[in-house]
Amino acid sequence: MGVATEASAGSAATSGVARIAAVFAANRAAHAKALAPFVTAGDPDRDTTVAVIEAVAAAGASLCELGVPYSDPIADGPVIQASYTRALGAGITLEGVFDIARRAASQTTMPILAMVSYSIIFRRGIAAFTAEAVAAGLAGLVVPDLPLEESDDLDQACRTAGLALVRLVTPTTPPDRAAAIAKKSTGFLYCVSVAGVTGARMELPSGLADRVQWLKTQTDVPVLVGFGISGPEQVKAVAAVADGAIVGSALVRLMAESAGQPRADMLAAVRSRVTDLAAACGPHG
Amino acid sequence: MTPPTAAPLSAVPDALGRFGRFGGRYVPETLSAALDQLEREYDVAIADPAFQSELDGLLKTFVGRPSPLHFAARLTELAGGAQIWLKREDLNHTGAHKINNTLGQGLLAIRMGKRRIIAETGAGQHGVATATACAKFGLECVVYMGAEDVRRQAPNVRNMRFMGAEVRPVESGSRTLRDAINEAMRDWMGSVETTHYIIGSVVGPHPFPRIVRDFQSVIGRETATQCRERFGRLPDAVVACVGGGSNAAGMFFPFVDHPEVRLIGVEAGGRSGKPGDHAASLSFGSPGILHGSLSYVLQDQDGQTSDVHSVSAGLDYPGVGPEHSFWHDLGRVEYTSVTDGEALDAFDLVARREGILPALETSHAFAWAVREAARRKPDEIIVVCLSGRGDKDAAEIARLRGLAADGGKA
Numbered sequence: 001m002g003v004a005t006e007a008s009a010g011s012a013a014t015s016g017v018a019r020i021a022a023v024f025a026a027n028r029a030a031h032a033k034a035l036a037p038f039v040t041a042g043d044p045d046r047d048t049t050v051a052v053i054e055a056v057a058a059a060g061a062s063l064c065e066l067g068v069p070y071s072d073p074i075a076d077g078p079v080i081q082a083s084y085t086r087a088l089g090a091g092i093t094l095e096g097v098f099d100i101a102r103r104a105a106s107q108t109t110m111p112i113l114a115m116v117s118y119s120i121i122f123r124r125g126i127a128a129f130t131a132e133a134v135a136a137g138l139a140g141l142v143v144p145d146l147p148l149e150e151s152d153d154l155d156q157a158c159r160t161a162g163l164a165l166v167r168l169v170t171p172t173t174p175p176d177r178a179a180a181i182a183k184k185s186t187g188f189l190y191c192v193s194v195a196g197v198t199g200a201r202m203e204l205p206s207g208l209a210d211r212v213q214w215l216k217t218q219t220d221v222p223v224l225v226g227f228g229i230s231g232p233e234q235v236k237a238v239a240a241v242a243d244g245a246i247v248g249s250a251l252v253r254l255m256a257e258s259a260g261q262p263r264a265d266m267l268a269a270v271r272s273r274v275t276d277l278a279a280a281c282g283p284h285g
Numbered sequence: 286m287t288p289p290t291a292a293p294l295s296a297v298p299d300a301l302g303r304f305g306r307f308g309g310r311y312v313p314e315t316l317s318a319a320l321d322q323l324e325r326e327y328d329v330a331i332a333d334p335a336f337q338s339e340l341d342g343l344l345k346t347f348v349g350r351p352s353p354l355h356f357a358a359r360l361t362e363l364a365g366g367a368q369i370w371l372k373r374e375d376l377n378h379t380g381a382h383k384i385n386n387t388l389g390q391g392l393l394a395i396r397m398g399k400r401r402i403i404a405e406t407g408a409g410q411h412g413v414a415t416a417t418a419c420a421k422f423g424l425e426c427v428v429y430m431g432a433e434d435v436r437r438q439a440p441n442v443r444n445m446r447f448m449g450a451e452v453r454p455v456e457s458g459s460r461t462l463r464d465a466i467n468e469a470m471r472d473w474m475g476s477v478e479t480t481h482y483i484i485g486s487v488v489g490p491h492p493f494p495r496i497v498r499d500f501q502s503v504i505g506r507e508t509a510t511q512c513r514e515r516f517g518r519l520p521d522a523v524v525a526c527v528g529g530g531s532n533a534a535g536m537f538f539p540f541v542d543h544p545e546v547r548l549i550g551v552e553a554g555g556r557s558g559k560p561g562d563h564a565a566s567l568s569f570g571s572p573g574i575l576h577g578s579l580s581y582v583l584q585d586q587d588g589q590t591s592d593v594h595s596v597s598a599g600l601d602y603p604g605v606g607p608e609h610s611f612w613h614d615l616g617r618v619e620y621t622s623v624t625d626g627e628a629l630d631a632f633d634l635v636a637r638r639e640g641i642l643p644a645l646e647t648s649h650a651f652a653w654a655v656r657e658a659a660r661r662k663p664d665e666i667i668v669v670c671l672s673g674r675g676d677k678d679a680a681e682i683a684r685l686r687g688l689a690a691d692g693g694k695a
Contacts, residue, residue, distance in 0.1 A: 071589040072463065072575065074470040075313040081457065094587040118311050119574040123588030145311050145577075149301060170315040172477060177317070195315050196475030 015162025016139030019111045020187045023062050024222045024243065032282035034062035034188075034244025035235065036224060037251050037274055038115065040083040041066050041100050042092025048263060052255070052270055053104035053112065059271045060278030061110060062244060065142060067252075068097050068116040075144040077199030079249040083256065094120060098136040105137025113140040113166065113187070121154065130157045140164025140187045148181055155184065164188070169215065171195045171205070182219035189219050191242065193227045199249045201228035209241040216243075232280040239281045247277055294541040294617060297608065302491020302578070305614065307607035310490040312470075312577045319477045324492040326397050331499070336392065343388050344503065347421065348378045350385075352504075354511040354668070359638040360655060367521070367661030369654055371641075371671045372508050374532065381644065381673030382504060382532045383414035387483055389500035391418035394481035401425040401480040405469040407434055407462030407528070408599030408646060409441025410673050411485030416450035418483075426450040429468040431461040434598045437681045459592050462528075462602045466576050486529025487606030490577030494534075494606050501535020508668055509539050516666060522547040522657070525670035526649040527620065528564065528600035530609045532672035538608075541617055549657075550609060551649045553595035554622035564593040565622040566605040567613045575604040581613065596625035596685070597645035597678075623652040631655065632675060632682065644673035645682070 014022075027034055037056045041049050053064055069084035069092055076084070101112055114133060121129045121143065133141065140163050146154065151165070158165040164187025169178045172195050182189050191212055194205055208225065215223050225238045226246030238245040254273055258266035297304045310320060330336040344350040353376065357369040374382040387404075394402060402424050406412030412428040419426035428445055432454040435442050445452050458464040466489075473482045487494045487501075505523075512520050523540060525533035527550040540546040555563030563569065566581045573582035575590060583591040583603040595601040612618040623631075628645055631652035635643045643651060647670070654669045661667070675682075680690065689695045 071458070072467050074467055074576070075315075075474065077471070085457070088589065117574075117588075119584075120588040122574050122579070123584065123586075144313050145574075147310060147312060147314055147317050150309055150311055168314045170313070172315050172318045174318055181314070192315065194475075195477060197471045 016111065016134070017162055017164050017186055019139050020063065020164050023111060024188070027062060030283055033239035033242070034222070034224060035060065035274070035278045035281045036063040036065055036244055036246045037061050037277070038065040038067055038246065038248035040080065040087055040252055041068055041097040042087035042090060043069070043083045043255070044086065044259060045090055046092070046096055046100050049100045050103045050107070051263065051267055054107050055267050055271045056274045057108040057110040059274035061274055064110055064112045065115045065246065065248070066097070066101060066112050068094070068114055068120055070117040070120060072119070073117060075197055077197035077249060079253050079256070080198050083252045094124065098132055101136040101138050111139035112137065113142055113164065114138050115142045115144065118143050118146040126153050126157045130161045130163055133163060134161050138163065140166055142166040142168070142190060144168060148177070148184065158186070166190050168192055171211070178215065179218045182215055185219060185221055188222040188224050188243065189215060190246070191215055191223050191225045193225050193229065196227070198227055200230035200253070204228070204234055204237055212242045232276050235277050235280040244281065294615070295538065297611065298491065298495055302495065304494070304608045304611035307579050307610040308491055308494060309579050310577060311574050311579070312490045313474060315474050316477060316490070320490055320492065322397060323393070326393060327492060327496055330393055330396055340389055340392060344385065348384050348388070349376060350503065351507045351511070352376050354508060354515065357639050360635065361658065363634070363638060364655050364658035366663065367658040367665035367667050368663065369658050370520070370666060370668045372504060372536070372668055373671050374504060375641065375643065375671050375674040379410070379414050379417050380676065381410040381414065382501060382535065383411040383485060384417060385503055385535065386485065386497050386500040386531065387411070387414040387418040390481070390483040390496065391422050391424065394424065394483070395422060397481060399479060399481040401427070401476065402483055403427045403429065403469050403472050403476070403480055404483045404485060405429045405462065405465035406485060407431070407465065407601060408597065408644065409434065409438040409445070409677055410599065410644070412445050412450070412452070413441050415483050415485070416445040416448040419450065420448040427472070428452050429455050429465040429472070431455050431459070431465050433460040434462065434465070438598055438677050439680065441677050461598065463590065470576070486531040487534040487608060488529040488576055488578065488580070488604060494578065494608055497531050498534040498538055498608060501531050502538045504532065504535040504670060505537060505539035508536065512666070512668070519543055519546050520666040520668045522549060522665070522667045523670070524549040524551060524650045524654050524667060526551050526600060526646045526672060527567070527605060527609060528553065528602045528646065529604070530606040532670050534606055534608055536670040537612070537618060541612065548618040549653060550618050550620045551653045552620060552622040553597060553600035553649060554624040554627070555594045555596070556625060561592050562594055563622065564595040564601050564603065566603060567609060567620040568622045572610070578607045580607040580610045581605055596628060597649065599644065599646040600649065621653060623649050627652040629682065629685070641671070642675035642679065643671060644675045645678045647672045648675070
C-alpha cells in the first residue's frame with residue numbers, strides 16, 4: 001500500500017522530483033510498493049476527474065498519471081483512445097487539464113504526473129508548458145512519444161523546473177540504449193512490459209522479472225512496470241520484482257462501464273478497485 | 286542569408302533525420318530499434334549494386350519505367366501560353382507513382398527478414414501498390430484504410446483483396462488517411478519484430494521521409510533526363526499535387542539544386558479557406574508534430590490535429606512531409622492550393638481535351654498548370670506530374686455530380 005500522505009508533498013516549494021522521491025522513500029520504509037493508476041483528464045468531465053484523483057489517493061495509490069487527451073495517440077490502445085476521444089468531445093482543453101491538476105493537487109499530497117504527447121508540449125512551447133505544469137502542481141511528465149534523441153530541450157527545462165521526466169524502456173530496446181535511457185530518467189523509470197499499445201492483457205510476459213532486475217542495476221531511480229496490467233494478481237506479480245505497478249486501461253474501462261450511473265457509485269467502484277490493487281502492492285516484509 | 290559554402294539543398298536530412306528544423310523521430314520507444322534497423326539496412330542496401338539492379342529491373346519490366354513525358358497539345362492550345370507536358374506516372378503498373386516506393390521498401394523488408402507488411406492508404410493507390418508488391422514478393426499484407434475512404438475508393442479496395450491483401454477499415458476519428466496511419470502505427474507497435482511498415486508518403490518518423498523521397502526520385506530524375514533529351518535543357522516549371530507529398534517530393538528533389546527550375550506544390554483547398562474545410566497544411570498550418578515528425582500541421586491552439594476536408598481522398602491529410610516544410614520555409618518551392626471545384630473542373634478538362642482521366646489528387650496540379658500556362662510564353666515548358674489515373678474516382682465524381690453510375694442522368 002502506498003503511503004503518499006506521509007510524504008512531505010503538496011507544497012509548491014518542494015520540487016516534483018523531491019516529492020516523488022519522498023513517496024518511494026516512505027514506501028521503502030513501509031516495505032510497500034507503489035501503485036500508480038492512470039486517469040484520463042476530462043473524461044467524462046473535469047469535476048469527475050478531480051474526484052477520481054482524490055478517490056485513488058484515498059484508496060492507497062502512491063502516484064497518479066493524469067492522461068492529457070490527444071487526437072492522435074499512436075501509443076494507446078482502443079480503451080484509452082476512446083477515452084481521449086470522449087474527453088475531447090466533451091471540450092477538454094490543455095487549460096482544463098491544468099485546472100484539474102491544480103484542484104486535485106490542492107486536495108492530496110499524492111504526486112500527479114501528466115502523461116502527455118510531445119505534440120502538445122511542442123505546440124505550447126517547452127518553457128511555457130513546463131512553467132504551467134509546475135504552477136498546476138504537477139510533479140512530473142511522462143512523454144510516451146519522445147525518444148532519447150529528441151529530448152534534450154525538454155530534459156533541461158524539466159531539470160530547471162524540478163519536474164520529473166519519466167523515461168520509458170520497452171522489450172524492443174537494446175541493452176545499451178536501455179542503460180542510457182535508465183540513467184536519464186528522473187522520478188522513476190517506466191518499464192513497458194510488452195511491445196504494443198496500452199491495454200489490459202491476460203498474462204505478464206516471461207522474462208519481465210529479469211529485465212526489471214537488470215534495469216534496477218542501471219539507474220538510481222525506482223523502476224515501475226506498466227502496459228497490460230489490470231488485476232490484483234498481476235499487480236502482485238509486478239510488485240514482487242519492481243518498485244511499483246502502473247494500471248492504465250483497466251481503470252479507464254471501469255469508469256467507462258460506470259458511465260450513466262450516479263457519480264458516487266462510480267467513485268465507489270474506483271475506490272474499491274484501487275483499494276484491491278493497492279493491497280496487492282504490499283507491504284512486502 | 287546564405288553563406289557562400291552552403292551545402293546544396295539536396296544534402297538533407299542529417300543524421301537525426303532533420304530537414305532544417307523539420308523532421309526528426311517522435312515515436313514511442315517500442316519503435317526506435319526498428320527505425321534504427323531500417324536506417325542501417327537502407328544505407329547498406331543503397332550501397333549494394335545488387336539491390337539497385339534488382340529494383341531497376343523491376344521498375345523497368347514490372348512497372349513499365351521509364352514513364353513517358355507526353356505533350357498535352359490540346360490543353361496547351363486551350364491555355365494559349367506555355368507548353369504543358371505530362372510526366373505519365375499514371376501509366377505505371379497499378380496506375381500511380383506509389384509502386385516506385387512499395388517495390389523498394391518491399392525489397393528492404395525482405396533484406397530485414399520481415400515477411401509481414403502493413404500499410405496505410407487514403408485513396409487506395411498506396412494500398413494497391415503495397416498489395417501488388419506483396420503478391421509479387423510473396424509477403425503477407427495488411428492495409429489500414431479509413432472507413433470513409435473504403436466507401437469512396439471501392440474499386441481499389443476490391444483490387445487489394447483480389448491480390449490477397451487484408452483490408453482493415455478504420456472506424457476511429459475522421460475515418461480517413463490520418464486515422465489509417467494511427468492504426469498502422471498501433472499495429473506496428475505490437476508486431477514490429479516481424480513486420481515492416483511500408484509508409485506510403487514522405488511523412489512519418491526518420492528515416493521514412495528520406496527513404497520514400499529517394500525511391501520516388503526516379504520520377505524527377507527521368508523527367509530531367511527526358512527534358513534534356515527533348516529540349517536540351519531543364520523545364521521552366523514543374524508542378525505536382527501535395528497531400529503528404531510523395532509524388533511532389535520525388536518529382537522536385539532532383540531539381541532543388543537547379544534554381545532556374547520553378548517548383549510548385551498544389552495543396553487541397555477543399556471547400557474554402559476556413560478551418561476544417563481544406564487540407565492545405567503548408568498554406569494554412571503551423572509547425573507541429575504529427576505521426577512522428579515535425580512539420581506543418583493543421584492543428585488547434587492546444588496541438589490537437591484539426592479535421593480536414595478534400596474531395597480527394599489522397600490529399601485529405603492534416604500534415605505534410607517535413608522536407609516540404611523545409612522547402613516551404615526556404616522559399617525553394619511555392620505552395621498554393623486549389624479548391625474541390627477547381628480540381629473537378631480540371632478533371633473534366635483533361636478528360637475531354639486529352640483523353641486522360643486523371644486522379645482527383647492530380648487534378649489539383651492540372652488546375653494550377655492550366656491557369657498558369659495561360660500567363661506564360663509559348664517557349665516556356667511546364668511539366669505536370671500526372672501522379673495517378675482517375676478510374677478509382679469515377680464513381681465518386683458521378684455521385685458528386687448527381688449522375689447515375691453509368692455517367693448518364695440519374
